[in-house]
Amino acid sequence: MAARIVGEPTRWEAGARLMRADSPQAWATLNQTADAPRDNREAIDQCRTVAEKTVKPVRCPVEIRPPRA
Numbered sequence: 014m015a016a017r018i019v020g021e022p023t024r025w026e027a028g029a030r031l032m033r034a035d036s037p038q039a040w041a042t043l044n045q046t047a048d049a050p051r052d053n054r055e056a057i058d059q060c061r062t063v064a065e066k067t068v069k070p071v072r073c074p075v076e077i078r079p080p081r082a
Contacts, residue, residue: 019031045077045078048078049075049077052075052076052078053073053075053076056073056074056075056076057073057075059073060072060073
């Protein structure tokens, strides 16, 4: 129903549109948070491998980019 009301092809896209319209700042934060693991996949995978081998927590350096406009 929401997809039809807001004119989006899927419920997923309709939900995204509603969240973005309700709180642009929260939407930007959500997207930036989702970008961090993808942007740092190699570093995270290496840290995970070390943690599994040592059976201890490890610090994992990651790069956080500024939000996209």
